[in-house]
Amino acid sequence: MNGIMKYISRIYRTTGVVYNNRLRDDGLNQCQHPYILHICREPGISQEKLAREICVNRSNVTRQLAAMEKEGLIVRKQDEQDRRIWRVYPTERMEQLLPRARQVMREWNEYLLEPLTQEEREILERAMEKITARANEAAQETLRGKERQP
Numbered sequence: 001m002n003g004i005m006k007y008i009s010r011i012y013r014t015t016g017v018v019y020n021n022r023l024r025d026d027g028l029n030q031c032q033h034p035y036i037l038h039i040c041r042e043p044g045i046s047q048e049k050l051a052r053e054i055c056v057n058r059s060n061v062t063r064q065l066a067a068m069e070k071e072g073l074i075v076r077k078q079d080e081q082d083r084r085i086w087r088v089y090p091t092e093r094m095e096q097l098l099p100r101a102r103q104v105m106r107e108w109n110e111y112l113l114e115p116l117t118q119e120e121r122e123i124l125e126r127a128m129e130k131i132t133a134r135a136n137e138a139a140q141e142t143l144r145g146k147e148r149q150p
Contacts, residue, residue, distance in 0.1 A: 004131070015108065022104045026097055027071065033101055035064060036090075039074060040098045044087045046079070055139050073097075 019030035028036070034054045039045060045053075051061040065088060068074045073094040079085035090098075113121050 011112070018108055019104060022108075023101065026100055028097060028101065031064060032068060032073070033105070035068065036073070036094060036098060036101050037105075039088050040090050040095060043089050047076075047086045047088060050088060052140065055136065068094075 016030040019033055023029060023033070035050070038050055038053050042049075047061055047065065048058065050065075051058045054061075056064075065074060065076060069076060072091055075089045075091060076086050077089065079087055113124075116124065
């Protein structure tokens with residue numbers, strides 16, 4: 001079997017091209033997509049939890065959120081009980097853009113999966129869930145300073 005990372009990487013890069021093109025008129029880009037989905041799903045999510053959920057280091061999350069705040073997509077507020085924690089809330093503008101972001105994702109997924117039978121789709125989804133869980137486990141250990149060696 002060829003290395004699956006070659007395929008995953010290619011899909012990721014082509015997804016970026018498609019998302020950036022389809023979301024450009026909405027003032028969004030591919031990098032913001034996971035932020036929008038997570039922040040709208042869990043208003044008030046901490047920056048720390050958001051970083052873990054989307055598997056991005058904290059400094060990148062801070063930079064991206066600052067840009068999104070400047071664009072009027074989010075509001076950040078300090079937690080009232082623990083002033084070290086910053087909570088992230090969607091603005092009305094972000095909530096209005098959420099259906100469009102979901103539509104682009106849904107249409108792209110359908111496009112990619114179109115040549116597969118229903119059985120193939122189910123097998124692929126189960127396999128990708130297992131691979132993603134394993135990758136996420138290794139990434140979380142690495143972020144905690146306990147790098148897992150392949």
